[in-house]
Amino acid sequence: MRLSYPSSVKVVKVPCTGRVDVMLILRAFESGVDGVYIAGCMEGECHFLRGNLRARRRVEYAKVLLDEVGLGSGRLEMFNMSASQGQRFAEVAREMTERVRALGPSPARRSLVKGEPG
Amino acid sequence: MIVANRKSLEEILGMLGSCRKVLLLGCNECVTVCGSGGEREVAVLASELRLCAQKEGKEIEIREQTLERQCDYEYIDQVRSFAGDYEVILSMACGAGVQYVADTYRTKLVVPALDTTFIGVTLEQGVWSERCQGCGTCILDMTGGVCPIARCAKSLLNGPCGGSSGGKCEVDRETDCGWQLIIDRLQALGQMDRYEEIIPVKDWRSGRDGGPRRRVREDLKL
Numbered sequence: 001m002r003l004s005y006p007s008s009v010k011v012v013k014v015p016c017t018g019r020v021d022v023m024l025i026l027r028a029f030e031s032g033v034d035g036v037y038i039a040g041c042m043e044g045e046c047h048f049l050r051g052n053l054r055a056r057r058r059v060e061y062a063k064v065l066l067d068e069v070g071l072g073s074g075r076l077e078m079f080n081m082s083a084s085q086g087q088r089f090a091e092v093a094r095e096m097t098e099r100v101r102a103l104g105p106s107p108a109r110r111s112l113v114k115g116e117p118g
Numbered sequence: 119m120i121v122a123n124r125k126s127l128e129e130i131l132g133m134l135g136s137c138r139k140v141l142l143l144g145c146n147e148c149v150t151v152c153g154s155g156g157e158r159e160v161a162v163l164a165s166e167l168r169l170c171a172q173k174e175g176k177e178i179e180i181r182e183q184t185l186e187r188q189c190d191y192e193y194i195d196q197v198r199s200f201a202g203d204y205e206v207i208l209s210m211a212c213g214a215g216v217q218y219v220a221d222t223y224r225t226k227l228v229v230p231a232l233d234t235t236f237i238g239v240t241l242e243q244g245v246w247s248e249r250c251q252g253c254g255t256c257i258l259d260m261t262g263g264v265c266p267i268a269r270c271a272k273s274l275l276n277g278p279c280g281g282s283s284g285g286k287c288e289v290d291r292e293t294d295c296g297w298q299l300i301i302d303r304l305q306a307l308g309q310m311d312r313y314e315e316i317i318p319v320k321d322w323r324s325g326r327d328g329g330p331r332r333r334v335r336e337d338l339k340l
Contacts, residue, residue, distance in 0.1 A: 023158070026165040030172070065162065068127040069169045108172040 001086045005093035017041070017078075018051025025062045025076060032109040035075040035100030039092065042080050052080065074103055119148035119239075120212045121246045122155060122232040127166055133229040134206060138177055140167065141197065141204035142231075143219065144184030145211035152246050155210030155232050157184040163210065163231060179204075188215025194222045201226060236268075254324030254331065260312060262303030267320075269296030275317040 010033075014020060017040035028036050038059055040052035056078050063073035077096060081088040134140060142164050150156025164180045171178035181204065185193040188211035201207065206227045209216040213234040220228035236248035251268045257275075258265060267273045271281075271289040277297030281288030285298045304310050322328070 023161050023165065026162065026169070030165055030168055065166060069166050070173055071169060108169045 003086050003090040005090040006097040008097060009093045016046070016048050016051035017055035018046070018048055020055045020058060022058050022062045022065070025059070026065065029066070029071060029075070029106060029108055032106065034106045034109065035077075035096060035103070037077045037079055037092065037096045039089065040078060040080050042082050045082065069108075071106060071108060072103065075100060075106065119151050119237070119246075120214075120234060121152045121236050121238045121248075122149050122212050122234045124154050124159065124163070124210075124232055125230070127163075127170070130163070130167075130208070130229075130231055131170065134167075134208065137205040137227070138171075139179045139204045139206075141181050141183065141201060141207045142167075143188065143197065143207055143209045143211070144182070145188045145209075145215050146184055146186050147189075149210060149212060149215075149232060150184075151240070153244070155212075157182075160184055160210055163208075185211075188212075188219055191218070191222065194219050198223075252325070253320070253322070254328075255321065257317065260315070260317060261300045262307055262309065262312070264296060264299045264303050266296050266300060269294070269299065271296075275320060 012024075012028075017038055020038055025036050038055055040055050041047070043052060043056075046052045059076060059078040063076050066076055067073045077099075079092045079096075081092065142160050144150070144157055144160035145155050146157070149159075153159065160182045164182050167178060167180055181200070183197055185196060187193045188209060197207075201223055204226075206229060207219055207223065208229055208231050209219050210231045211219070212232065213230065216228060216230045216232075220226075237250040237252060238246045238248045241247050248268055250265060251273075253267050266275055266277060270277055271287050271293070272279060274297065277300070278295050279297075282295040282298055285295055287293040287295045301310075301313060304313050
């Protein structure tokens with residue numbers, strides 16, 4: 001389809017979104033990312049039955065933690081799309097990139113990148 | 119198991135104050151099962167604390183360590199060689215564990231990351247419910263295996279009270295009336311004659327009213 005999506009999006013492959021643990025998300029923020037989104041299969045169509053539903057709950061929990069820390073839950077989101085929806089994948093990548101760009105750099109990144117204005 | 123809730127990050131940060139070297143101590147027993155103070159929760163809290171420090175441009179050193187138990191000296195002693203390297207021990211154990219760690223390292227600041235709540239059971243994955251208040255004199259034989267002390271909001275020994283309606287407690291419509299549960303169970307057991315027996319006034323000296331309790335088994339001593 002030769003669809004393009006923002007080059008700032010780094011894809012981390014997992015066998016199923018059910019593999020996504022809260023710590024995977026928090027570690028990503030610790031390493032300095034500005035936002036994380038989980039792209040899971042459509043609800044009700046998980047090959048492992050409930051992987052994407054579990055992921056959604058974990059994302060909701062991680063959002064609470066991000067609010068608590070002061071990074072803001074807006075930097076994290078869960079999206080559902082099927083493997084055949086390449087168009088949707090690119091659309092979500094752009095949508096999330098725009099959202100995170102509007103939020104600005106992660107407050108946790110400022111101290112990691114020396115010389116970057118706060 | 120002993121069930122606990124994790125304190126808010128704000129409260130924990132308040133307790134840590136200006137300490138930048140933290141020994142974060144989890145417990146592998148009850149608080150692991152109820153998802154509040156085991157290895158995973160230690161990792162999550164450590165990550166939150168690091169993110170907070172990063173946000174403020176401050177340094178923080180956190181050592182994550184989860185002990186088999188924090189209510190036994192031999193496990194607490196396992197951190198002795200490096201406990202001195204840290205300004206504070208943040209314990210994710212129940213209140214008993216926190217106190218025993220504090221008692222073991224008397225000159226070290228030890229603070230709790232959890233609010234210990236109750237002795238309970240797992241109703242389903244992620245849901246826990248109170249079942250026992252450790253009153254020291256068990257009467258479950260008389261009440262169909264349902265504890266009126268823990269499960270009746272008023273801890274009535276002869277119930278129910280007028281606040282019982284449709285099997286629910288007036289304190290909270292989601293909460294079962296403890297005495298309704300007792301009656302239902304006695305009926306199922308064919309022991310309703312027990313319900314007619316008046317349970318005498320309880321001697322609370324076996325509970326908390328008698329002061330901190332202690333149990334000794336001479337034959338087990340080394």
